[in-house]
Amino acid sequence: MSGTRTLCCHVNTATLTFAILYLIGNVLKLAGIFLMPSWEKSEYSFSYHESKAFKGQRVFDISTNILMLVLMSISAVLALFSQRKGSIFVLPFTLMMMVELTLSFLSLFNGAWGLPGTPTYRDLLQAVKEQKRVPVLNEEDIGQLTMWYSVFFMMDILLKVYILQVSMRSFYALKERRVPAIHVDTGNTVTVKLPSYDEALKMKTEDTPPNYQEP
Template sequence: MSGTRSLCCHVTTATSSFAILYLIGNLLELGDIIRKASWEKTHSISYHDIKSARCDHIFDISTNILMLVLMSISCVFVLFSQRKGPMFVLPFVMLMFVDLGVSFLSLFNGAWGLPGTPKYKDVLQVTKYYKGVDRLDEEDLGHFTMGYTVFFIFNVLLKVYVLQVSMRCFYALMEERAPGMHVDTGHTVTVKLPSYDEALTVKNEEAPPSYEEP
């Protein structure tokens, strides 16, 4: 991980900016989950709900809230990394590894994916709601699938870039914190050493004159 600049700013500044964006998104997603849970608690009819289904639903909401809280804490740690050290960036780096991994798993099962990750089913429902239809025809469904594929690939590439920048930020802070650590600046110095025969012919320098007080 070489280099300390990303696009037009330092990697620490870029990582802090990404952490702020993730923090805002997490708080908005957390508020939306709490709003939906409160609305369901007020308007749902518990007599028609299956007990096991309600337990699974409560478990999903609890894990999503817990995951959003942990993600928000890791983003807050990044904001103090320049003063506290590179270890405060490590939770955010691990989060990006997990986010990238479950993003690929969400292709096979929509249940995978961290909270806030756009899923095909959810985006399709939003599209049908704004179009005012219950079902898309084949042409519209093909256009939607193609658009979602492009969006998903762009989202994954963006996460890969954030992961790379956060790792470079971690190593950059490590180099700043470690005194005397060798940092490659790209400049090399070549020194020609004498051969063995030349070293034998070198005479010892005369001893310096003794110091006498005036």
């Protein structure tokens, strides 16, 4: 990873900025999960066993979403200490960005793999139908919704790729900056001036140790 600047600032400053925004976003998502009703009323009637299965699925989904958001928040907090503690504190943030990119691509095939707090295409479709108060959207509305969702999805992917690249460059920049500091602090460097070839030839032979003789 060459270069330590990105756009108009240092890669370390950009990583800290993204980590702060990332942390704020995750905290807001967590607040949204805790503030929403625990069990939403379904529009359809379920039997007792179906309702119990639905409730169990809801508990599992909410638990995994909360765990994922907590891990994301911890990685962002660790990145804030990278300037003092070293490059290893940026690594969790970089790994979480890789996980986010993977889940974003998987959400194209199945909405259950989507990121917590991020609406899927099905969620947006249902929201638009509720707003328009229609059971089915016409082709024009579906086309517009699909176009806008595709644009925002690609922008989100590109932004995450950029954050991943910046965080990786910050990791290597902090690592390179810490290496010379370790050599200076240890003080193990010893400078020895070796004699030239002519000086070595002029050395006295009596400087050599005497031969060992048995008594």
